[in-house]
Amino acid sequence: MEKEKVEEFTIKVYSENHIGLLNRLTIIFTRRKVNIESLTTSEYHIPGVHSFTIVINTTESMVKKIVKQAEKLVDVLKAFYYRTEDIHYQEIALYKVPTSALTGTNEIEKLVRRYNARILEVTPDYTVIEKTGHKEETQELLENLKPFGLLEFVRSGRVAITKPMKELTTHLKEKEDATHFTQAEN
């Protein structure tokens, strides 16, 4: 059999906001030895609903199985997977450099402008730079800041907005309409 190709997928999971659910979700990945590249969770705009954005590298057949397993969890409302072209996404990165590195040269300021980053905070000791973008961009800026004595770096997980127009509530309505909540007698 031909080997399936490994791709980057972004999984979105919508759930009740329950303690322990994150644990249940991650078990699905660890049991299948799939590494989570990034994970972001936040409240959704629908009250009580929580959203998870999870990035993994795997095959399509595996991501399908994972999404089905996620949907099977009692507290999960709905789960989807997307290829990169189906979403708008961003990550945020923060860089800490010694303020002394900025004095006497405008190299860092040039980098900040070139990468569309911004200076968040300047103290006598250190300066914090913020950049929002895709991983390749934040990574490039990181490489460029290293020679200036970079002190600290952190990158967030991915946040993603999907391109399809169908709203979660519509999906849920459809799913509810397609469900009996007790065994059908007919």
Next chain:
Amino acid sequence: METKKGKQPDRKEIPPYGTEITGSEALIFSLIEEGVDTIFGYPGGAIMPVYDALFDYQHHLQHILVRHEQGAAHAAESYAKILGKPGVVMVTSGPGATNLITGLANAMVDSVPIVAFSGQVPSNLLGTDAFQETDVIGITMPVTKWNYQVTSAEELPEVVAKAFYIASTGRPGPVMIDITKDAQFGKVKWNYKKCTKIRSYFPYPKVDEEKVEEAAHLINKSKKPLLIAGRGVLISNATDELMQLATKADIPVTTTLLGLSAFPSDHPLHVGMPGMHGNMAPNIKTNECDLLIAIGMRFDDRITGKLDEYAPQAKIIHIEIDQSEVDKNVKTDVALVADARDALRKLLPLVKENDHKEWIESFEKEYEHEYEHVIKPAREAKGKDIKMDEVVHLISEKTKGEAIVVTDVGQHQMVAARNYNFKRARSFVTSGGLGTMGFGLPAAVGATVARPDRTVIGFAGDGGFQMTIQELGTIGHYRLPVKMVLLNNSFLGMVRQWQDLFFEKRYSFTELVNPDFIKIAEGYGIPGQRIEKRDDLEKAIDTMLATEGPYLLEVAVMKEQNVFPMVPAGASVSDMVTK
């Protein structure tokens, strides 16, 4: 029954809604509201308030005191499998809860509804490594369908309602509820409402009518269809519908290990069990049929053998309630994601009456071959040693196929599955997906508690019997009429068989030096006998069946009998070997 040195219980009745009660009382009343009549449990510090409340309501709720918490879980599972309603378990925190893990894992893979309650340290001590604190929620997460920690009395009725709803609907499974001691002591205004819907839970997907038509079309034009029925048929009470489909469209039926008794074993359309130690006909014909209709089963690797060579020629219809099982192992052509009974009822009117005489006769040919080379020689009263098959076959005849058969795990399990002639649904209880040795004896406890009116035969090997042998205590205590049949080959038989076949007969740590089982039973006040000679077998079985209450029949069977036929691990289902 036993003498109580302490106080007698006050026979209390449930107070009206609105009365202020404790969390412990709320739990007991909630169970009664759910129609629970039995708890399998074991007390301890962290659950004592609940046990104290239970004391006064014993006339509503019987409590079976097992001898190990694992036994409570297995007994509850067996009870649930037989009655089709959740089995209830109650244990203390820490070791009480961890002792349940095997039982929960077993119920999880075999889709059995269990609602288990554990006591927990007071909420202000959570996370402090308090005495007998364990992270029950964390530890049971992978082996439960749902779990939840209750930290206040007010939550209890609603959580219990949710637990029963989740455990018993859709694809059933075990649910664990961990209750802190302060929640047991706390106060709540008594009220109860059954749960009938949860926003994020979609238990019974509606049948897609178009797919039903596609399925009917495939069935109607099939020349060589084969039905494979799993536990889902029993869960959804679809045995009548299965019978109607099989007889209307004239389709042979094979029942999986967990699906056994969903279709009468001796029905002309029943072609046996598929899988590793299944019958030859259904295995071989899986790779000859043009349509495989799988109902409520999940294509376990013990059934499919080598996946690439599993029914490659056939179209596959999969009727399955759990979306995540569809295309998981075997690619399907038409999937009806729905409750089996619901799907079958929609399908039946569209299915045409049919006749597949020749196709069905071709199964008989395979059966005759298997009968000549495997079944008959194994059942024959020949040779010096008694064979397991002889014993099961004889018991099947003596009980007229009417008993509930419970097994442990190993050779005897396969022999029991192969040789008992099931006449009634929900009559076979075994550990399927997990293959848990030690399941049998406590499961037999659960079976007799569930159906005291039916004969319960519990087959076990000498290895597995000793894994939960302490449940003889439960059997003796309640005089549960389990007919225990210990098929003693002085080996961990199934492992020895693999060593024989695949490890050059190197019997590495599989021979057992066994105790005097009859004496042990006697210690528990359970009568029994050991027989070694075939001439004594029939009489011993008669004695056992005629005995009221529990009985242990130990049969010294052939030490090195192998179970055949067999699909060697990793081989194709059509490559069964008979020796």
